[in-house]
Amino acid sequence: MLSPASAIQTAMWVESLEGDDPSLYNVTAGWFFESAIDVQRLRQAFTELVRNHSILTSRFVIESGCLCFESTDAAAMGAETDLVRTEEHAGPLSLRSAQDWVQTCSAHPFDLETGPLVRLHIRSSSGAVAVALAAHHLVVDAVSFEHLVRELGQRHAGKHAGMAFDPVPGYGVFVEAQQRFLQGHAAQEARAYWSEYLAPLASIERRAPFGRWREQQPLQERRQLAPAELNRLLRLSAQLHCTPFQILSVVLAGCIGEAAALSLVCIGYPISLREPATAAVIGPVLNTLPLLVRTGAGNGERAALIQAARDDLLMALEHVQLPFSELTKAFFVAHQQPARDLVAGVVSFVVRASSDGVNPALDGQGAVNISPLPVSPKFPVSLHVVRQGSDMLIELESVPLGRTQAPLTARRLMEALADLLDECLLETS
Known part of the structure; x- marks a missing residue:
């Protein structure tokens, strides 16, 4: 089902197509684990996360001269969608190399016409693991991306095993409110x-x-x-x-x-x-x-x-x-x-929980936050x-x-x- 895009989505979509950098609006979070983690459980947690938020599987198309987005059921998506990318690193995986790798993951562009607009990267080597969660700004902002990060950590920790997360309102709620405002x-x-x-x-x-x-x-x-x-x-x-x-x-x-x-x-x-x-x-x-x-x-x-x-x-x-x-x-x-x-110029604020780099969303599993700072290319x-x-x-x-x-x-x-x-x-x- 096609849904009309919001004004901010339309502006970012135009900027993404006209700009030289296809990763212009990628948003990325990254973590480094010095010891092995259950990668299969992390993959499963991410799959459940995507199924819970249909906007993440959106694609953007022009319909009757207007930008619209259409979500695909994550359960029906095939392997070719490349939701999760895993790789083995040949040499030792250090904190510095993991940070560089997260930056590289952040530069991978999304296909706005086919979706999905979220992706999980996992790199493993000799017990150490680096993880990067990337999404396009068309489907997340800072608040909702932090919500996704927290939910991913909770699902991976098994705190909600066998339990469904509370349903959240779809993005259409905001778009409809914005359209009503613009007409008033x-x-x-x-x-x-x-x-x-x-x-x-x-x-x-x-x-x-x-x-x-x-x-x-x-x-x-x-x-x-x-x-x-x-x-x-x-x-x-x-x-x-x-x-x-x-x-x-x-x-x-x-x-x-x-x-x-x-x-x-x-x-x-x-x-x-x-x-x-x-x-x-x-x-x-x-x-x-x-x-x-x-x-x-x-x-x-x-x-x-x-x-x-x-x-x-x-x-x-x-x-x-x-x-x-x-x-x-x-x-x-x-x-x-x-x-x-x-x-x-623009001034933006990013608030992180602590100065030691540990992200509490991963529930004390020893993940060091190596997320790159956001950029404002506009x-x-x-x-x-x-x-x-x-x-x-x-x-x-x-x-x-x-x-x-x-x-x-x-x-x-x-x-x-x-x-x-x-x-x-x-x-x-």
Whole structure:
């Protein structure tokens, strides 16, 4: 049975087909076991998982000019679907080699027209085992992927042997709610709000600082916040009644503005649209909110910018249901502009349970989490903030930025980000 795709699915489907990287929207989790595990039980747990969530076996097709998805009964799927890939590794399997292998698994593309859009990879060698669970973003978001990871671990541990998991609402529940919203008066109000809010972008020329950024290879840099920095960041969040997101958004916007000579930068804020009726839905139930941040603030002014970002976010949450593709379309139509990239950078958060790398979803079986960090290929600059217990890791992914000076690489941008973060923390302490 064909079901209409959501707005976010349609946008990702187009991006997947037009982009050069077929694994653009792959989402992957990985684990390393230093001792042998019951691989057959893991395969069985994964099969049961897929049968419990039909969207994972979806294929995407165009029907009457609209993108639709169709799920296949996992029990009826043949071996050619390649749901599970197993292999023996000739040499010793180390943690480092397992991490590299998981990255390779993540790069394997999915066939969107035939499905399924989930796959389990298993590599064994001399007792050690590496496991990678990969899915396409068309059928999962961060929340639902974590749910799948947890359920896989529970099934493998045998906690639910002989028991059926509670049925979860199908993704159609979210799509139907979104279609009802788009046909109502609230959607018109949201279009008007975003067109007016984003109006300052109409006069900003964006081509020079970013160029043909989709054709450039992004560079990555990481920085672990020192305990003192993290404590100051959390204290500042409490003092200004905001989240670390608003603080880091302002800092990132300042770096981009300085590098690209922009006085106003649009920062993307990925946000979940889950409500009680869709809390357990497997699929992309999310949106991206574009927030405007002014740059070039002097000493003592960044606190005001942070508070402004907080206030903008609170107002934007009243219109969060309008899909990003729809709000940008409303902006282009209202201001009679051709479609172009509006968001310069995005800030996202990943929360992991502990700093020791052990994933509790695998129920104490000694699995070390070697999951790669997510990527945001839609934006020139992406800032990922990973909370692991009491630690915070910042990963910056950026294409080279600049106008007349030498391009600002991810390394230089990370250094500037660290300096601005220090300044922001000091001037408001």
